[in-house]
Amino acid sequence: MPIVADxxxxxxxxxxxxxxxxxxxxxQKDGTPVAMIVGSFTSVSLDPPLVAFFPDKASSSWPNIEACDGFCVNILADDQEGLCRTLASKVPAKFDGVPHHLSARGAPILDGALAWIDCSFHAIHEAGDHYIAIGEVHALDIHHPGAPLLFHKGRYGKVAPLL
Known part of the structure; x- marks a missing residue:
């Protein structure tokens, strides 16, 4: 018998x-870089190129991102767990000592990320206790080949090497 999901x-x-x-x-408009960590990111459309992520309505970081003219998705590498924890923290100056450069649209691109996708906001929809933030892709690139940082069963992990 299926479990009723609480x-x-x-x-x-x-x-x-x-x-x-x-x-x-x-x-932000005052020149302050902001960040949030998500495990819910997906492609939406090829034509036009759209992507989406799903911020929690209770997130303290989401209003800072939403107030920006756009955003950059940085796909974290498997050696960036420490950076991930820093950017997920509640510290006010998350970017202190974080190597990055700016996209043509002005969003931070994190050095060492596997790839980045620079976007403007296309739409934001309510979805239960989250939002669906859809971005129109303006530029994207691969920083370096490597393996992604994963999250599974409440822990960070890595892709097993191919044999």
Whole structure:
């Protein structure tokens, strides 16, 4: 018999599905870089090129990103767990000592990320206790080849090397 999903069970079951980890970055109008970490990122459309991520409505970082003119998705590498934890923290100056440069649209691109995708906001929709933030892609590139940082069953992990 199927389990009726309360939020704890729902989270536990979905934790069996590994996700990639991305840093969503933006630049506030006063020149302050901001970031949030997401494990919910996906492509939406090829024509036009659209991507999406799903910030929690309770996130303290989301309003800072939403207030930016756009955002950059930074696909984190498997050696960037420390950076991930820093950007996910509540410290006010998350970018102190974080190597980065700016995209043509002004969003931070994190040095060492596997790839980056620079976007403007296309649409934001409410979806339960989250938002669906859809971005129109303006530029993207691969920084370096490597393996992504993963999140699975409440822990960070890596892709096993191919034999």
């Amino acid at each position: 939020s704890a069970t729902f989270r536990q079951i979905l934790g069996h599905y590994p996700t990639g980890v991305c840093a969503i970055t933006g630049m």
